[in-house]
Amino acid sequence: MSAVGASEGSPLLAVRSLTKLFGSFAACNGIDLDIRPGEIHALLGENGAGKSTLVKMLFGVLSPTSGQILWKGEPVRIPSPGAARRLGIGMVFQHFSLFEALTVAENIALSLSPGISLSKVAEEASRLSHLYGLPLDPKAHVADLSVGERQRIEIVRALLQHPELIILDEPTSVLTPQEADRLFETLAKLKAEGRSVLYISHRLEEVQRICDRATVLRHGKVTGACDPRQETPASLARMMVGSDVASVTAAGTNTKGEVLLEANHLSVPARTPFAVTLKNVCLKVRGGEVLAIAGVAGNGQGELFDALSGEYPVAEASAVAIRGKAAGNLGITARRLMGAGFVPEERHGHAAVPSLPLSDNLVLARNQSDRKTFLAGGVLGIIKHAVVRIASKRISETMDVRKSGDDPAAGSLSGGNLQKYIVGRELDRQPAVLIVNQPTWGVDAGAASRIRQALVDLAKSGSAVLVISQDLDEIFEVATEIAVVSEGRLSDVYPAHDLTREKIGLLMGGMYGKTEGGEVAHAH
Amino acid sequence: MRIELEKRANPSTLFSILSPFLALALTVVAGGIMFALIGKSPVAALYSFFIEPLLDIWSLHEIAIKAAPLILIGAGLSVCYRSNNWNIGAEGQFIAGAIAGAIVPVVFHDWHSSLVLPLMLIFGMIGGALYAAIPAFLKAHMNTNEILTSLMLVYIAQLFLDWLVRGPWRSPDAYNFPVTRDFVPEAILPELISSGRANLGFAFAIIAAVGLWIMMRYTLKGFEITVLGQSERAGRFAGFSSKRMIWFSMLLSGALAGLAGISEVSGTIGKLQPIISPGYGFTAIIVAFLGRLNPLGIIAAGLFLALTYVGGEAVQLTLSVSDKVTRVFQGLLLFFVLSCDTLIQYKIRLVFSRFGQTTEGSAH
Numbered sequence: 001m002s003a004v005g006a007s008e009g010s011p012l013l014a015v016r017s018l019t020k021l022f023g024s025f026a027a028c029n030g031i032d033l034d035i036r037p038g039e040i041h042a043l044l045g046e047n048g049a050g051k052s053t054l055v056k057m058l059f060g061v062l063s064p065t066s067g068q069i070l071w072k073g074e075p076v077r078i079p080s081p082g083a084a085r086r087l088g089i090g091m092v093f094q095h096f097s098l099f100e101a102l103t104v105a106e107n108i109a110l111s112l113s114p115g116i117s118l119s120k121v122a123e124e125a126s127r128l129s130h131l132y133g134l135p136l137d138p139k140a141h142v143a144d145l146s147v148g149e150r151q152r153i154e155i156v157r158a159l160l161q162h163p164e165l166i167i168l169d170e171p172t173s174v175l176t177p178q179e180a181d182r183l184f185e186t187l188a189k190l191k192a193e194g195r196s197v198l199y200i201s202h203r204l205e206e207v208q209r210i211c212d213r214a215t216v217l218r219h220g221k222v223t224g225a226c227d228p229r230q231e232t233p234a235s236l237a238r239m240m241v242g243s244d245v246a247s248v249t250a251a252g253t254n255t256k257g258e259v260l261l262e263a264n265h266l267s268v269p270a271r272t273p274f275a276v277t278l279k280n281v282c283l284k285v286r287g288g289e290v291l292a293i294a295g296v297a298g299n300g301q302g303e304l305f306d307a308l309s310g311e312y313p314v315a316e317a318s319a320v321a322i323r324g325k326a327a328g329n330l331g332i333t334a335r336r337l338m339g340a341g342f343v344p345e346e347r348h349g350h351a352a353v354p355s356l357p358l359s360d361n362l363v364l365a366r367n368q369s370d371r372k373t374f375l376a377g378g379v380l381g382i383i384k385h386a387v388v389r390i391a392s393k394r395i396s397e398t399m400d401v402r403k404s405g406d407d408p409a410a411g412s413l414s415g416g417n418l419q420k421y422i423v424g425r426e427l428d429r430q431p432a433v434l435i436v437n438q439p440t441w442g443v444d445a446g447a448a449s450r451i452r453q454a455l456v457d458l459a460k461s462g463s464a465v466l467v468i469s470q471d472l473d474e475i476f477e478v479a480t481e482i483a484v485v486s487e488g489r490l491s492d493v494y495p496a497h498d499l500t501r502e503k504i505g506l507l508m509g510g511m512y513g514k515t516e517g518g519e520v521a522h523a524h
Numbered sequence: 525m526r527i528e529l530e531k532r533a534n535p536s537t538l539f540s541i542l543s544p545f546l547a548l549a550l551t552v553v554a555g556g557i558m559f560a561l562i563g564k565s566p567v568a569a570l571y572s573f574f575i576e577p578l579l580d581i582w583s584l585h586e587i588a589i590k591a592a593p594l595i596l597i598g599a600g601l602s603v604c605y606r607s608n609n610w611n612i613g614a615e616g617q618f619i620a621g622a623i624a625g626a627i628v629p630v631v632f633h634d635w636h637s638s639l640v641l642p643l644m645l646i647f648g649m650i651g652g653a654l655y656a657a658i659p660a661f662l663k664a665h666m667n668t669n670e671i672l673t674s675l676m677l678v679y680i681a682q683l684f685l686d687w688l689v690r691g692p693w694r695s696p697d698a699y700n701f702p703v704t705r706d707f708v709p710e711a712i713l714p715e716l717i718s719s720g721r722a723n724l725g726f727a728f729a730i731i732a733a734v735g736l737w738i739m740m741r742y743t744l745k746g747f748e749i750t751v752l753g754q755s756e757r758a759g760r761f762a763g764f765s766s767k768r769m770i771w772f773s774m775l776l777s778g779a780l781a782g783l784a785g786i787s788e789v790s791g792t793i794g795k796l797q798p799i800i801s802p803g804y805g806f807t808a809i810i811v812a813f814l815g816r817l818n819p820l821g822i823i824a825a826g827l828f829l830a831l832t833y834v835g836g837e838a839v840q841l842t843l844s845v846s847d848k849v850t851r852v853f854q855g856l857l858l859f860f861v862l863s864c865d866t867l868i869q870y871k872i873r874l875v876f877s878r879f880g881q882t883t884e885g886s887a888h
């Protein structure tokens with residue numbers, strides 16, 4: 001096994017008691033880590049464990065408070081990404097950094113030293129992208145590309161510098177399973193060439209599949225190292241969280257109530273050239289049900305969320321009904337007042353404003369639904385900051401949101417912790433209808449199970465919950481009913497226990513006998 | 525050697541406070557060099573530019589007079605800019621407000637009533653707001669760029685005023701001079717205190733700035749402005765409409781610019797003439813940024829920029845230099861403010877190495 005073989009050589013990169021303080025909060029606390037040549041090394045840990053912080057220090061984005069980094073045995077200081085690149089370290093970030101208006105080649109050229117001609121960059125980029133099985137058109141505009149293709153740009157950009165170590169921060173959380181498989185082939189190729197990979201992911205199955213060794217972080221400290229192939233996902237999760245991860249219990253959700261959320265022949269034309277047209281979507285969610293909508297990303301999930309949330313209302317009032325009342329033409333505020341709550345997919349800049357503190361982000365979602373509690377002075381609308389802060393604290397406590405400080409900027413929270421807050425912000429209202437798009441992307445196993453349990457519990461208490469998700473494990477954990485979206489059309493709704501992964505796979509390909517006329521064949 | 529800008533992990537609080545002062549200091553130094561180059565003693569020039577005006581009552585009143593429109597306009601613009609609407613045409617809205625407000629004393633010049641002044645002020649605000657409604661409409665419904673449209677409307681307003689005072693509104697007893705009739709006493713904005721010319725306009729400015737500060741800091745409206753300025757998508761999620769925000773912010777800043785315009789005409793000039801503003805609408809942009817888009821900061825910044833006007837006049841008289849020095853100073857100041865703001869997000873680093881070689885990243 002390569003992990004054993006590689007252990008003989010001296011490490012390519014070694015980290016010695018590396019510490020990063022934000023104020024008095026230690027995001028990384030005395031971390032030791034060795035990465036050997038030619039290994040794929042996993043970095044595991046729950047949300048906020050300090051993984052991104054650690055790799056940002058390795059890539060020169062953050063400077064360590066104390067500790068040492070050794071590159072091929074020599075102590076080095078990495079003050080900037082440029083310096084990291086020159087050493088031979090490449091990185092693909094958790095959040096992409098591409099200019100949408102520019103072409104692929106232009107985006108790549110931006111990260112290289114000036115003076116290299118664009119055509120040369122394009123040539124080299126397309127050579128590399130073929131070599132590693134990452135097809136890319138250098139002349140394409142980034143705005144036209146899917147998330148998976150965008151990530152390929154980032155990877156090719158990193159590869160162009162011929163790095164000896166490539167850091168990937170949660171590369172698969174936004175990829176479809178097929179795209180992820182492609183990525184794994186690329187990684188295997190890199191490894192075969194003797195390069196090392198530092199790989200961050202919350203998907204333990206894939207870590208087991210491709211990684212030689214794993215280091216586990218918790219609360220900014222290394223809590224373990226292991227060979228992931230010798231472990232099970234459950235035992236890995238236990239190492240990360242420090243205790244067993246509770247499995248979601250869905251039992252008892254089958255007490256069906258009234259239809260609380262309904263879409264009736266909902267059709268929405270594409271708003272932009274890159275959007276998907278929704279065609280004749282029909283669905284019903286009763287109190288006590290969790291309807292999960294599966295589907296490969298980019299098949300109309302975002303558009304469906306926009307139409308159901310009322311961020312973009314439709315002309316037909318009857319196309320959407322909330323608690324029996326027509327709401328299609330109403331905006332998001334009116335729908336919230338009817339008892340609905342919403343959790344969008346994108347955390348930064350949609351569900352939350354990163355630069356504003358958490359408490360302000362609570363006002364963001366609940367400024368009208370909780371007008372009486374949060375605002376004073378009638379039409380003046382004075383925000384009662386003290387009251388909001390108390391409510392925000394309550395949400396953080398219920399959802400176990402880990403953060404530095406009392407009321408930090410939303411952007412300073414790790415992705416998973418912000419997600420817990422955003423979901424908690426809606427649950428705290430006990431909405432009669434909750435619509436969630438990708439509830440747990442980038443969220444660690446412990447937090448994901450907590451969020452899923454909360455969704456199930458909300459349904460148990462009589463609310464209708466609609467979950468849009470790409471993650472089939474998640475869907476089977478929470479759903480009582482399942483439908484599949486494909487190219488803007490929604491399949492019939494099936495009871496969860498009637499479906500298998502294979503059947504869902506077929507539905508995703510659009511191979512289903514959709515009941516014509518769209519009358520939903522409800523199996524209850 | 526080369527200079528590199530390195531992005532900070534977090535915006536620096538120190539520099540966000542320090543930057544305006546640093547900009548001031550650099551402006552003074554650059555101004556001193558400028559005076560030295562044209563053969564004047566920098567110390568004497570800077571003294572009469574920045575210090576002398578503060579030492580006598582008359583120039584303090586002048587400062588208040590000039591600060592009033594700057595603060596009024598700047599405070600309105602700060603709301604615009606915070607909500608990501610780039611109204612550059614306050615100068616035009618200032619003129620539109622002055623013209624609309626002047627309808628009462630010019631057209632109904634025989635009317636003597638205590639209603640004249642309040643009506644003028646209201647008309648002034650409406651005039652400014654309506655003029656700002658043009659770029660607002662174009663942006664909200666035609667998706668045009670408000671920077672261009674609002675700026676171009678400035679020239680239209682200036683030429684329209686010019687035509688008015690030379691044509692239909694020209695005073696019959698001004699020997700063909702391009703001015704309107706002098707306003708009746710009821711149409712004149714009263715002075716604030718008896719010691720000098722400063723008028724009620726300054727009080728309006730302070731009230732507006734403090735009011736907007738309270739709005740931005742404590743109310744849902746202020747929150748809405750901040751959120752929409754940061755992220756339109758998050759604003760939509762919150763149930764805020766960026767279209768309505770275009771209207772709100774443009775009309776608000778237009779109304780305040782219009783109020784500034786009519787206050788200037790009624791309080792300081794007493795009639796309409798082809799030129800009624802030394803560029804207050806543009807200088808107010810500097811004021812808004814120098815004041816960190818915070819209405820209280822804008823009061824301070826407005827007073828300071830007013831000082832550059834008064835100081836500029838003073839050095840013109842004492843050292844007989846061109847009246848362009850004021851503009852040069854204001855330009856320098858905006859230049860330094862914007863450059864110093866870079867330091868909030870970036871660190872400056874000197875790299876002593878030839879291109880391609882590294883000193884960083886190597887062993888040491």
Ligand SMILES: Nc1ncnc2c1ncn2[C@@H]1O[C@H](COP(=O)(O)OP(=O)(O)OP(=O)(O)O)[C@@H](O)[C@H]1O
Binds near residue numbers: 027048052402
């Ligand atoms: N700029 C910052 N200022 C203050 N605190 C920060 C900052 N960046 C990160 N933190 C805190 O440091 C901790 C570690 O964050 P980090 O982003 O490294 O987590 P992570 O392990 O990558 O989590 P995730 O899996 O959710 O991405 C978090 O608690 C976060 O709130």
Ligand SMILES: [Mg+2]
Binds near residue numbers: 051094415
């Ligand atoms: Mg992270």
